Amino acid sequence: MAIKESNALDLLKGTDIIVDGLDTMTARRAVNQASYALKIPYVYAGAIEYYANISTFIPDETGCLYCLVGDMEDNPENTCANVGVSPMLLSLVGAIEVREAVSLATGRQPRLAGKLMHADIDVLGFDTFDIARSDACPVCSAAPSTSSSESDELSITMLCTNSFSISPSKPLALDLESVVTRVETQRLLRRKTSVIIKFASGISVTLMNTGSAVIKGAKDKDEALSVYHTLVSH
Ligand SMILES: [Zn+2]
Incomplete structure (x- = not known):
């Protein structure tokens, strides 16, 4: 049976934890809405080729998920049937999801609550980003708003010394190719949904196409924001 908006509430009612093994964003959107309506934690994962995104959403x-991807639709040319998904990646993602579910079941704080882990087993890269809760989110915001000024706000968090996480309050849809043309003289590592840019100054930036970034090597928040704005202009 396919899970969709019309049956998600009935199918998930009485569930303690939702663990995502779905293959479409349409089904995930229905699960996300039901998760918040029923106050059930939702361990989300999506994987294609060598890349995966994993997060844990806890109502209230x-x-x-809507804060993260908005109304993103499935790309019919970019499905597991067309481009495949590595079995190695699936076992890894499954293990991380179980790890999150066990934390929820045993009363411990899941590591990926409010965070997105992006895994790339082609280069064995694992990056974790903070996910800002969108004040305009129609699913989880108490006071939905369409104010455009709020969507320009950035949240910035120091992860460790000289390392900062920056997230827009609403996910962007960056064209990473046009972003990297502005820094074409620097060293780059391109990925499907992110790019790593190393500046001559020693600062490195991992930038997701949603606008979230981890900036390493900046001396303070102002420098991290300044570097961010050279790549992402609002
Ligand atoms: Zn939301």
Whole structure:
């Protein structure tokens, strides 16, 4: 049976934890809405080729899937049937999802609550980003708003010394190719949904196409924001 908006509430009612093994964004959107309506934590994962995104959404505590991807539709040319998904990646993603579910079941804080882990087993890269809760989110926001000024706000968090996480309050849809043309003299590592840019100054930026970034090597928040704005202009 396909899970969709019309049956998600009935199918998920009485569930303690939702663990995502779905293959379409349409089904995930229905699960996300039901998760928040029923107050059930939702361990989300999506994987294609060598890349995966994993997060744990907790109603009334963190943002939700809509805060992360908005109205993103499935790309019919970019499905598991067309481009495949590595079995190695699936076992890894499954293990991380179980790890999150066990934390929820045993009362511990899941590591990926309010965060997005992007895994790339082609280069064995694992990056974790903070996910800002969108004040305009129609699913999890108490006071939905369409104010455009709020969507320009950035949240910035120091992860460790000289390392900062920056997230827009609403996911962007960056064209990473046009972003990297502005820094074409620097070293680059391109990925499907992110790019790593190393500046001559020693600062490196991992930038997702949603606008979230981890900036390493900046001396303070101002320098991290300044570097961010050279790549992402609002
Ligand atoms: Zn939301």
